[in-house]
Amino acid sequence: MKDFIIKDKTVIFKKIAIALFWIGIWQMAYWIIGRDIYVPSPFSVSVALYKLVQAPSFWKTVFFSIYRVAVGLLLSIVLGVIFGIVAGLHSLFYEVMRPMMSAIKSTPVISFIIIALLWFSSTNVPIFICFLLCFPIVWTNIVAGIHTVDPKLLEMAKIYRVEPLAILRHIYLPSIMPYFSAAVLTAFGLGWKVSVTAEVLSHPKNAIGSNLHSAKAYLDTPALFAWTLVVIVLSILFESFFAIWIKGKRRDA
Amino acid sequence: MSIQLQDVCKAYGDFKVLDHFNLTIDRKRIHCLFGPSGCGKSTLLTLIAGISAPDLGTIKGTDVLKFSYVFQEERLLPWRTVKENIQFVLQSHKDKHSAHTQVQRVLELVELTQFQNHYPNELSGGMKQRVSLARAFAYAGDVLAMDEPFKGLHFDLKRDLMDAIVAYWQNYSPYTIFITHDVEEALYIADDIYMLEGPPLQIKKQVYIPVPHDVRKRDPDSLLPYRAALLARK
Ligand SMILES: Nc1ncnc2c1ncn2[C@@H]1O[C@H](COP(=O)(O)OP(=O)(O)O)[C@@H](O)[C@H]1O
Ligand SMILES: [Mg+2]
Numbered sequence: 001m002k003d004f005i006i007k008d009k010t011v012i013f014k015k016i017a018i019a020l021f022w023i024g025i026w027q028m029a030y031w032i033i034g035r036d037i038y039v040p041s042p043f044s045v046s047v048a049l050y051k052l053v054q055a056p057s058f059w060k061t062v063f064f065s066i067y068r069v070a071v072g073l074l075l076s077i078v079l080g081v082i083f084g085i086v087a088g089l090h091s092l093f094y095e096v097m098r099p100m101m102s103a104i105k106s107t108p109v110i111s112f113i114i115i116a117l118l119w120f121s122s123t124n125v126p127i128f129i130c131f132l133l134c135f136p137i138v139w140t141n142i143v144a145g146i147h148t149v150d151p152k153l154l155e156m157a158k159i160y161r162v163e164p165l166a167i168l169r170h171i172y173l174p175s176i177m178p179y180f181s182a183a184v185l186t187a188f189g190l191g192w193k194v195s196v197t198a199e200v201l202s203h204p205k206n207a208i209g210s211n212l213h214s215a216k217a218y219l220d221t222p223a224l225f226a227w228t229l230v231v232i233v234l235s236i237l238f239e240s241f242f243a244i245w246i247k248g249k250r251r252d253a
Numbered sequence: 254m255s256i257q258l259q260d261v262c263k264a265y266g267d268f269k270v271l272d273h274f275n276l277t278i279d280r281k282r283i284h285c286l287f288g289p290s291g292c293g294k295s296t297l298l299t300l301i302a303g304i305s306a307p308d309l310g311t312i313k314g315t316d317v318l319k320f321s322y323v324f325q326e327e328r329l330l331p332w333r334t335v336k337e338n339i340q341f342v343l344q345s346h347k348d349k350h351s352a353h354t355q356v357q358r359v360l361e362l363v364e365l366t367q368f369q370n371h372y373p374n375e376l377s378g379g380m381k382q383r384v385s386l387a388r389a390f391a392y393a394g395d396v397l398a399m400d401e402p403f404k405g406l407h408f409d410l411k412r413d414l415m416d417a418i419v420a421y422w423q424n425y426s427p428y429t430i431f432i433t434h435d436v437e438e439a440l441y442i443a444d445d446i447y448m449l450e451g452p453p454l455q456i457k458k459q460v461y462i463p464v465p466h467d468v469r470k471r472d473p474d475s476l477l478p479y480r481a482a483l484l485a486r487k
Contacts, residue, residue, distance in 0.1 A: 155304060156328040159320050160342035160392055170341055174332040 040222040048222035049229060057206070064206040066234065068123065069195045072130025073187060080135050080183070084142025094143060101136040109133065113198050125202035126209070130195040134187035138180075145179030146172065181246045185239055192235040254314065255279045256301060256396075256428060261310035263296055270296045272453035273310070283422055283429045285439045287483070288449030288457075294432045295325055295400055297454060301430070302398055318428070321394030323402045325432075327381040329373040335384050336360070336369040342392045359387040362417050364410065379405040386414060390421065397421070399431040403438055415442045419466045436483050440476045441469060446483065458482070 023042050030041040040048075052058050087094040112132055116125045149172055157167045199209020208227055215223040256278040263271040270293040278284050278301075286294045299305045300312065302320045329338045339356045346352040360366045363383035373381055382405050389397060397418070403411045419442055422429045433439055439446050446460040460482050464475045 152324070152326065152328050153330065156322075156324065157341075159302060159304060159322045160388075161319065162342060162344055166341070166344045170330060170333065174330070 037219055037221050040225055044222040045225040045229070048220075049226040052223070052226050052230070061206045061208060061211060062230065062234070064123075064204075065126075065196070065199065065208040068126045068199070068204075068207070069130055069191050069238075072127045072195055073134060073191045075127075075131040076134035076187060076191070077138055077184060079131075080138025081142055081180070084139045085146065087139065088143045088146025097139070101139055104132060104136045109194055109197060110201075113201050116198070117202055122202040123204040123207075126195040126198035126204070126207070129198040130191045133194045134191050137187050137190065138183045141179040141183030142176060145176035148179070149175045177246075177249075181242070184242055188238045188242060189235055192231055192238070196231050256315055256318075257311075257313040258301070259311045259313070261300060261307045261312065263300060263305070263307050268452070270452045270454060271300070271307070274454055276447070276456075278428055278430060280426045280428050282444035283419070283431070283442055285443030285446045286430065286432045286449060287434065287439050287443075287446050288451070288454075289434060292449050292451040293454035294449060298398055298400055298430065298432060302396070315396075318396050319392070319394040320396045320398055321389035321392045321427070323385050323389045323397075323399040325400040327373070327385040329381060329384055331373050334370050334372055335365060335376070338373070338384055339388050339391050342388055355391050355393075359391045362390060363387045363414065377405075379407070379410075382406060383410075383414070390417075393425070394427065396428040396430070398428075401432050401434075403433070403435070411438070412441070416470075418442060436480065439483060440480055442466065448483065 026039075026042055030039050033039045036044060083093075083097065087097050109129070113125065113129055116128050116132075120128055153171050154167070157171060162170075196209045196212070199207040200213045201209075203210040203213055208231060212224060212227050215221070215227060258274060258276040260273045260275065261271050262269070262273060274297070276297075286297065288294055296305070300307055301315065302322055303312075303315060304322075330341060333341065336356055339359065340352060343352040343355060346355075356369075357366070360369055363386055365380065365383055365387065368376065368380065373384070376384070382402070386399075386402055389399070399418075403414065406414065415438065418429070418431075421427075431438075431443075440462070444462055446462070447456050448458040448460065449455065450457045460479055462469075462476070462479050464479075468475055
């Protein structure tokens with residue numbers, strides 16, 4: 001127990017030291033360049049961040065940006081799992097869907113955003129973009145997970161006449177789970193990035209992206225950095241919550 | 254009642270493993286498929302169990318049967334414990350309590366009670382093989398089909414398991430078929446040994462052992478003539 005605490009402490013100490021090292025590099029870059037408009041100092045960014053958080057509109061902005069990412073991610077996960085299972089089990093569906101997924105993956109995000117600006121109202125553009133970019137990731141991973149299911153285990157279950165639902169629960173799900181969690185973690189990171197990008201261009205009311213856009217317009221670089229930090233923190237929080245949830249799931253199973 | 258194979262053919266591409274093969278199996282004897290590795294024994298057993306379909310020919314009498322199948326590999330769910338692996342084939346049991354008793358009974362039989370909460374990767378090859386056997390026992394199929402069920406097991410345990418199979422067969426009289434290339438295993442429990450060669454699979458010789466199982470145990474010499482028959486070349 002004592003060992004554990006000591007170990008924990010050194011880990012935390014190490015992390016703090018690494019964070020300080022990079023902040024130091026940032027500070028040095030600021031000194032060398034010497035202009036706030038290109039690289040603001042860690043201090044001025046902290047001040048900007050503090051001011052942001054104080055503003056009453058901050059939490060509303062954050063809330064709506066989270067809402068857009070969450071809806072986009074949820075759609076991509078639900079549909080990605082459903083279509084992934086279908087494609088994983090039927091090679092024809094797979095053959096039909098694969099070109100579309102490859103096309104989505106290699107198309108520049110900006111093309112989709114411009115199209116989406118024509119199709120959707122400003123608040124729905126980020127949702128659509130987040131969904132569109134994350135959907136192929138979830139789909140691909142679910143298909144890969146289903147393809148790793150051991151046919152020998154399925155054969156065993158069939159000869160022992162195990163019901164389809166139990167086969168799904170005890171053979172398919174455990175095989176797919178690692179692929180599913182990898183997909184979701186990747187989607188969380190990507191989802192935030194593309195959703196905020198879409199917000200910058202569609203500028204809906206109450207959006208982190210819209211604030212980034214106006215920070216750029218007013219050449220308010222510290223605010224730009226501060227909002228960017230907010231996105232990073234939110235993205236990390238999303239990933240951590242999911243990682244904790246999946247760990248609990250694994251313990252239950 | 255019997256299982257009948259008539260003119261069964263099976264090929265992998267152009268490679269004929271079974272070519273107009275015939276066989277009849279009943280419940281009155283323990284049947285042994287005895288032959289060198291690669292001659293087509295596993296293929297034959299999967300055909301009987303309906304795991305794969307013949308290219309030609311008919312297999313009669315298997316439609317209504319439930320199979321307790323011991324595969325050549327253990328085929329355990331890696332993410333489930335020993336106990337859960339056995340429960341897995343008892344899903345349809347409505348009565349949870351009787352399923353639990355059944356699991357405990359077969360675990361005792363294969364001497365794995367202490368390991369019931371272990372995962373397959375924590376077990377040796379022989380132990381996994383015993384789980385696979387326990388699963389087959391627990392399911393209590395109409396057919397006990399076993400593909401090299403005793404490989405990787407040391408002698409004492411092998412003997413206990415063979416006794417258990419004989420007892421199980423005497424009590425419930427399932428169709429019992431097992432594959433081996435071990436003379437001692439064949440002599441100890443089989444009543445009817447098909448000496449096979451191939452591919453394509455052929456019955457080279459059939460050896461009946463009319464000696465009751467308890468006599469084989471008491472008086473190993475009673476098996477001498479049959480051992481000679483099994484070991485004879487050609
Ligand atoms: N899925 C398969 N594809 C191609 N050849 C196979 C396949 N399964 C078995 N064989 C071949 O068929 C022959 C018989 O195999 P098998 O029935 O496993 O033999 P045994 O169980 O007697 O060792 C072997 O020569 C093997 O290489
Ligand atoms: Mg074999």
